[in-house]
Amino acid sequence: MRDVLPAIIRHLHFQTDVEGLVVVADSDRSVTHTTQHDRVEGGQAGCRVCELRNVHELIRSRLAERVGRASLKVAIGVAVPAVEGWYARGVVPHVNEAAWSRALQSGQFPYTKVSLKKTVYGTRRPSILLEIERAVEAASRLANHIDGLEADFPGGFGALAADLRRWRL
Numbered sequence: 752m753r754d755v756l757p758a759i760i761r762h763l764h765f766q767t768d769v770e771g772l773v774v775v776a777d778s779d780r781s782v783t784h785t786t787q788h789d790r791v792e793g794g795q796a797g798c799r800v801c802e803l804r805n806v807h808e809l810i811r812s813r814l815a816e817r818v819g820r821a822s823l824k825v826a827i828g829v830a831v832p833a834v835e836g837w838y839a840r841g842v843v844p845h846v847n848e849a850a851w852s853r854a855l856q857s858g859q860f861p862y863t864k865v866s867l868k869k870t871v872y873g874t875r876r877p878s879i880l881l882e883i884e885r886a887v888e889a890a891s892r893l894a895n896h897i898d899g900l901e902a903d904f905p906g907g908f909g910a911l912a913a914d915l916r917r918w919r920l
């Protein structure tokens with residue numbers, strides 16, 4: 752994501768009328784974002800939220816203003832450890848950022864990216880159609896529980912939610 756993001760932003764900025772871009776990456780086993788990183792100049796090394804923000808800031812600083820229209824809005828989130836963690840929220844107990852951060856520290860993982868995929872899709876290698884189907888189901892359910900999703904994933908989803916709230920201003 753980090754490598755392709757500049758090209759995506761440049762394309763949307765110059766070639767389209769798109770108003771906003773939502774970027775969500777998997778954290779895998781990288782550092783979980785917290786609001787404490789916001790106080791570190793340049794963000795926290797090894798954190799994908801901070802890294803993606805840095806990439807966005809750098810490319811944005813190099814782009815000329817879009818004449819006659821607002822700048823492209825960008826919202827960045829990172830799902831811990833993968834987007835299936837968000838989908839599992841409220842369905843599988845104890846899937847949240849706090850549990851994952853403890854697992855990273857202890858090396859004892861109560862669930863993994865692969866086990867989450869099996870839980871959500873019934874297979875570790877879902878088709879794109881099945882991924883879309885489950886994503887739509889999860890989004891429909893989670894739309895009524897945004898506060899809970901943000902409470903359970905305050906770093907990676909919280910960052911996304913904060914960016915999106917600024918879009919309304």
Ligand SMILES: [Zn+2]
Pocket residue numbers: 783784785788794795798799800801802
């Ligand atoms: Zn961070």
